[in-house]
Amino acid sequence: MMKRLYDWTMSLSAHPNALWALAFVAFIESSVFPIPPDLLMIPMIIAAPHRAFLIATVCLSASVLGGLLGYAIGALAFDWLGQPILEALGKADRIAEFNQRFNDLGFWAVLVAGITPFPYKVITIMSGWTGMPLGTFIITSIIARGLRFFVIAGLLWKFGEPIRDFIERRLGLVFTVFLALLIGGFLLVRYI
Known part of the structure; x- marks a missing residue:
């Protein structure tokens, strides 16, 4: 089933209404x-590099609006909708543990999930369920998703097809290492 979803998502990049599909x-x-939108965004930007930042803007806007839907699922329908989604993603066993620490991390949890390969949908649902302040959620989502999509758009706009393999295979790791260093730097400054 995942292969079919992946193939369907990739086929949308060549569709005349690809921007709407994205x-x-x-x-x-x-x-x-x-399936992350990056898989659709990458071939669209390679096909039309002059539209890279428009494509990233559409992706960012739709992703943050979708994040608000995830937040609403967590806040208003966690028991009958949010929890089954998290169970399908294999994250249900960590819900209680996650809830205890989530709001303490708030900004950082959304930032990490918005940039790294960690499923952003898990964080959107958990943000609503734990009652994270909506303003914090929105601002952090814009920063995180904006960083992710605009870095990809910028790299593809500048380097084109040769950078594609790096983005698809290693960019998630680069973002993860960057965040670890950033958080480590803040902790180092705080405790020195």
């Missing part, structure tokens, strides 16, 4: 869909 995928990926 908005749809970015929106639903933020709350329920398992």
